[in-house]
Amino acid sequence: xxxxxxxxxxxxxxxxxxxxxxxxxxxxxxxxxxxxxxxxxxxxxxxxxxxxxxxxxxxxxxxxxxxxxxxxxxxxxxxxxxxxxxxxxxxxxxxxxxxxxxxxxxxxxxxxxxxxxxxxxxxxxxxxxxxxxxxxxxxxxxxxxxxxxxxxxxxxxxxxxxxxxxxxxxxxxxxxxxxxxxxxxxxxxxxxxxxxxxxxxxxxxxxxxxxxxxxxxxxxxxxxxxxxxxxxxxxxxxxxxxxxxxxxxxxxxxxxxxxxxxxxxxxxxxxxxxxxxxxxxxxxxxxxxxxxxxxxxxxxxxxxxxxxxxxxxxxxxxxxxxxxxxxxxxxxxxxxxxxxxxxxxxxxxxxxxxxxxxxxxxxxxxxxxxxxxxxxxxxxxxxxxxxxxxxxxxxxxxxxxxxxxxxxxxxxxxxxxxxxxxxxxxxxxxxxxxxxxxxxxxxxxxxxxxxxxxxxxxxxxxxxxxxxxxxxxxxxxxxxxxxxxxxxxxxxxxxxxxxxxxxxxxxxxxxxxxxxxxxxxxxxxxxxxxxxxxxxxxxxxxxxxxxxxxxxxxxxxxxxxxxxxxx
Amino acid sequence: xxxxxxxxxxxxxxxxxxxxxxxxxxxxxxxxxxxxxxxxxxxxxxxxxxxxxxxxxxxxxxxxxxxxxxxxxxxxxxxxxxxxxxxxxxxxxxxxxxxxxxxxxxxxxxxxxxxxxxxxxxxxxxxxxxxxxxxxxxxxxxxxxxxxxxxxxxxxxxxxxxxxxxxxxxxxxxxxxxxxxxxxxxxxxxxxxxxxxxxx
Numbered sequence: 001x002x003x004x005x006x007x008x009x010x011x012x013x014x015x016x017x018x019x020x021x022x023x024x025x026x027x028x029x030x031x032x033x034x035x036x037x038x039x040x041x042x043x044x045x046x047x048x049x050x051x052x053x054x055x056x057x058x059x060x061x062x063x064x065x066x067x068x069x070x071x072x073x074x075x076x077x078x079x080x081x082x083x084x085x086x087x088x089x090x091x092x093x094x095x096x097x098x099x100x101x102x103x104x105x106x107x108x109x110x111x112x113x114x115x116x117x118x119x120x121x122x123x124x125x126x127x128x129x130x131x132x133x134x135x136x137x138x139x140x141x142x143x144x145x146x147x148x149x150x151x152x153x154x155x156x157x158x159x160x161x162x163x164x165x166x167x168x169x170x171x172x173x174x175x176x177x178x179x180x181x182x183x184x185x186x187x188x189x190x191x192x193x194x195x196x197x198x199x200x201x202x203x204x205x206x207x208x209x210x211x212x213x214x215x216x217x218x219x220x221x222x223x224x225x226x227x228x229x230x231x232x233x234x235x236x237x238x239x240x241x242x243x244x245x246x247x248x249x250x251x252x253x254x255x256x257x258x259x260x261x262x263x264x265x266x267x268x269x270x271x272x273x274x275x276x277x278x279x280x281x282x283x284x285x286x287x288x289x290x291x292x293x294x295x296x297x298x299x300x301x302x303x304x305x306x307x308x309x310x311x312x313x314x315x316x317x318x319x320x321x322x323x324x325x326x327x328x329x330x331x332x333x334x335x336x337x338x339x340x341x342x343x344x345x346x347x348x349x350x351x352x353x354x355x356x357x358x359x360x361x362x363x364x365x366x367x368x369x370x371x372x373x374x375x376x377x378x379x380x381x382x383x384x385x386x387x388x389x390x391x392x393x394x395x396x397x398x399x400x401x402x403x404x405x406x407x408x409x410x411x412x413x414x415x416x417x418x419x420x421x422x423x424x425x426x427x428x429x430x431x432x433x434x435x436x437x438x439x440x441x442x443x444x445x446x447x448x449x450x451x452x453x454x455x456x457x458x459x460x461x462x463x464x465x466x467x468x469x470x471x472x473x474x475x476x477x478x479x480x481x482x483x484x485x486x487x488x489x490x491x492x493x494x495x496x497x498x499x500x501x502x503x504x505x506x507x508x509x510x511x512x513x514x515x516x517x518x519x520x521x522x523x524x525x526x527x528x529x530x531x532x533x534x535x536x537x538x539x540x541x542x543x544x545x546x547x548x549x550x551x552x553x554x555x556x557x558x559x560x561x562x563x564x565x566x567x
Numbered sequence: 568x569x570x571x572x573x574x575x576x577x578x579x580x581x582x583x584x585x586x587x588x589x590x591x592x593x594x595x596x597x598x599x600x601x602x603x604x605x606x607x608x609x610x611x612x613x614x615x616x617x618x619x620x621x622x623x624x625x626x627x628x629x630x631x632x633x634x635x636x637x638x639x640x641x642x643x644x645x646x647x648x649x650x651x652x653x654x655x656x657x658x659x660x661x662x663x664x665x666x667x668x669x670x671x672x673x674x675x676x677x678x679x680x681x682x683x684x685x686x687x688x689x690x691x692x693x694x695x696x697x698x699x700x701x702x703x704x705x706x707x708x709x710x711x712x713x714x715x716x717x718x719x720x721x722x723x724x725x726x727x728x729x730x731x732x733x734x735x736x737x738x739x740x741x742x743x744x745x746x747x748x749x750x751x752x753x754x755x756x757x758x759x760x761x762x763x764x765x766x767x
Contacts (some may be wrong), residue, residue, distance in 0.1 A: 007747060053577035065571065072575035080583065118767075126660045139587030143579075171574045178582055183590065190594045191601065197622050199608040200598040205659060206608060208617040210625040211632065211759055218620055218658040220608040224598065225591040242661035245702030247622040248608065253749020312666040313695065316681045320695040320710075324673065325663040327701050328636065328708040331750035334703075352702045353663035356673075454667035476665030557669055566671040 001307045005333035009299055011259070012337065013292075016264045018118070020288065023265060024272025030180045031153045031173065031273070033057075044178050049175055055409055056389055060166035063508025066154055067501060069170040070147060074114045077143060081110040081136040085128075095204035096219075101127060106565040108485040113137055115377055115496035116144035118230070118237025118348055118471040119488060121480040125219035125240050130202055131526040136235060138226045143234025146177040148380030152270055153277075155384045158406050158507030162515040167507050178285070181266070182232060185548045189228040189262065198224040198493040199253030215369050223248055231262040233377045236348030236471045242339070246326055256334055256351060263347045265310035270383040278408040282526040287386055290534045291375045295344055298364045303336040304362035311561050325356030336361065339472075343368040346378030348471025355449070355458065355474035359561060361553035366461055369468040371538055372427060380471060381496075384503045388420040393530075393537040396421075409515035416509060419502040426498040428493045428545045431463040435549065437487070438463070444483050449476025452559065452567030457553035462488060465493035504546070597757055611756070614618040619756055626656040627759065631724040633709070636696055637680070637756040639664035640704035656705060664700040696744050708752035711740045725766050735761055 029036055033042075050057050061069065085106040086092070089099040105121055110120040113136070122128060128137075150173035156168045180346045194200050199220040206218040227249055230237060240246040250256050268288060275298070276283025310345045321332040330338070335352035342349050343365035354362055368375060374386040390407060395417045398405030405412040437461045438444040448455035458474040465472055466488040473479070479488060524530065560567075598606040609621040619625050624635045640662055642654035654660075680698040694712040703744035714736045722729040739758040743749050 004743070004747065011747070029631050049578065049581050052581065053574045055574050055578065069571045069575065072571055074577060076575055076579040080579075123660065123662075134591045135583065135587035138591055141584045143582060143587040151625075171578050175578065175582070178586065183586065186590070187594070191598060192593045194598040197605050197609050200595050200606045201608070202595055203607065206610060206617060206620075208610070208619045208625075210619055211756070211763070212625075212627060212629055214626060215659055216619060216623075216656065217610060218610075218623055219661075222591045222595055224606075225594040240661050240703075242663065242703035242705070245663070246661045246732075247624070247705055247707055248620075248705060250621050251609075253744045257748050292753050295711060312668070312674040316678060317692060318681070318695045318698065319692070320698075322668070324666065324699040325693045325702045326699075327706050328696055328704065328710055328713075330750045332748060350645045350702075353665055355665035355667060356663060362667075366716065419705055419714075449665050450667040450670050452669055454669055457667075474665070474667075475663065476667075520620075557667070561669050566674050567668050 002333070003304055005035070007334055009303070009337055012294070016268055019261070019265050020268050020272045023269035024276060024284070027181060027266075027269055027273050027328070030176050030274045033176075036180060038180055046175060046179055050171075053171065055169070055171045057169065057172045060164055060169050061506045063154070063167050064510070066167055066170045067504045070151065070500070071497070073143070073170070073174070074145065074488075077114045077140055078110045081113055081140060082106050084132050084136040085109060088129040088132050091129065093131035093134070093202060096129070096330070098127060098129045103480050104485040104522050105480055108489045111489040111492050113140040113237065114144055114345065114470065116148055116233070116235055116493045117210065117466060117469040117496075118190060118235045118494045119466055119479070119492065120154055120238060120241070120243070120471065120473065121485060121488070122191070123241040124238050130221055132134050133226060133239060134222055138229060139494055141226065141229040141233050141235040141237070142178055142182055143174070143228070144237060145379050146174045147179045147184060147330070148179070148378055149270070150174050150380065150552065151503065152380035152383040153165070153273065153520050154388060154538060155503055155507040156274050156277045158510035159410055160279070161511045164511045167511050182229065185232055186228040188418045189232065190224045192258065193255060193516065198227060198255070199248055200224040211511040220248070231259045232266065232348065234263055234267065234345045234347040236342065238349065239396070243337060244349045249363060250351055253329055253334065256330055259349070259376065260338055263341050263345045263349070264376050266379045267345055267382045270380065280408070283408055286526045286530055287390070288454060289531045291386070293531065293535055294375045294538070295340065298340045298368060300345065301336060302340050302364045303333060305358045306332050307335045308494065309357070310358055311564055315564075320354070322358050325353030339365050339563070340368065342472055343470055344375035344377070346373040346468060346470045348379055348465065350471065350472050351473055354472060355460070355476045359554045359558035362457065365472065366457070366464060366550070366554065367542070369406070369464045370428070370431070371471050372424065373468050374538065375419065381469065381499070388503065389425050389538050390534055391416055391420040392424070392541070393534040394523070394525070395536055398535055403521055406516065407525060409517070410510050410513055411516065411554060416506050419506045423499045423502040424541065427467050427495060430467040430494050431460070431544070434463045434487050434491055435460045438483075443481070447478040447481060447484060449478070450567070453553050454567065455558040457557065460549055460553055462554040464489050466491035467494050492533065504526045545563065572716065590624040608639050620706055621754070621757065624656055624705045625756060627755065628718055632759045633714055633721060634697075635754050636706045636709060637698070637700040638704040658705055663702045663704060676688070682732055685714070688716055693715055704728045707754050707756060709755055711751050711753055714740070714753040714758065719763070725762070727766065731765065732762070735765060
């Protein structure tokens, strides 16, 4: 670890925190339906869109209608991606002549993109046409991100409203989020990325003759426009196989730094939206503090582990950390930081190969996802995931002092706690359950690239990433098989929707409750005690759930490595 | 609930048209005008022929060139398309080795390479980036230590004084951005082009 390395980490945190307030202010205005500086341009587009689609923007929806709208929207999105992938050989914008994608891989990819996972069983430049990359993937990057934010805002309205039956209008929330938040940022961001060296062309792959006379086919494409929303919307699905490690998908140290900021920007700002909407910004800062504590701890461990390297490197006298699977322009610190950010949020873009991280360095990304990606989290998804843990922590605090628990003026009762538990428990059921199945099926075990405990970690990481809708991978695992395509798709589906539906049920039931003013007996939820309590609940619930699985994977591997046992 | 079906179809189609077609196509057009070179992939031409991209590494095996990092990319086996064969610096199929810290295959590979490099230049320690594969398999850079390590070999193969080659390495070393972000590095292709120029 170096001083300059820590400087980069501190600078990163400072910029993210500095963006929270302005972005939170802007997003609050957008979701309250107020005018913004972009309204003169965008408002006519917005109104035209409602007029054609038959949306009455003043009509709000009950939580069930809101949820059903969201589900219908996803069915349509699924059909578009699946159809395009199956038919891409017949469609335009296909200079590389990619042929139809197989049924199971198309199914997996369609589920993957509507759930904001962007698991890469497909190999970007070697499988997909430009049309699929743009219409199939870029558009769903926008819409799954907009959906996540809309749902988080709906849940926040549940907390902030008093005795109301409705939680907003899904169509309005998604449209406004896309037009006013995501699209304008992406337009500026795309140009920045092209300036840094990212291709943005519809031209065919380039054939070059190298200095030594060999032939090199260089894949290009409309990369920058997709990468902008891939990062901002915490989607993470790469244009290229190697994702953000590919020099075209992340050309410079500056593009890397800005990409890292854009992963956290909107998710962190949502804590401020929450604070503003419930009428006390300090409530939002308290939640951000919980996230911050967990984040910094994760960064410190991964950075330390990667800078230390492996026993193999040490025995050969190699210094400079574990550079296997990392790029020179990022080095140890920017690779470690990126890995923690991308898994704390549900982004899943990678600028180094997590499979080649040290045992402990790779364990932190795994833990981040198993905690439910609540450290900032996916845009929206992290916020509602974190609020579920807050509900639980408040409930535990209520039990300790023997009072009905309250949070931001709402009584937390049996229904909310049951729904929160349902959402939190369904995640380990998927990733632990499918991992257990996979490691006893010989055909599934054959997909592992590494032997010993590392192979087990590859499988555990895959199902954790899918369930958490992250999409990063221990990439050695051959995931493009019938078994993994289907089981991973089911993990992504359950991980997304079995979390969303209970969260919306909580939103509906909270919105219907009266707000009670704080009294002398109300547990203050803006101080250090509250932050400590939530961190504790997250670690205890998380630890009890997945510690045994970690012991079989990264922990055993770390001990083996120290004993110089290789597999 | 039924009245949500119309918006479900139309909002989806309209937003798809905006974000999936209008947005990428407009960005392609604008980027092509403002940053034409980058938008095409930062291609380098020599005598009218494309010899590569400034951002994409390429394979160098000859002693007279600086070598880049190891690359784990592959290509379909011409004999059996269901299998793959190693194809370093395949810029149409990026990827890393994905070998873990306790992999015997990785340990053996690194050991062999370290021994080979030690015979080439016993005077300085082997830099770690010369014996590890990059994440993309297309890393265009090596560390300044990685370049300096190769100076004696390149100078000998080209009959140039070592000081001259070292000077070229220094000229092509890029520092951290604003002295803070990223790591110091040397673009291998740019350095080799300069080397060819200097040997003329």
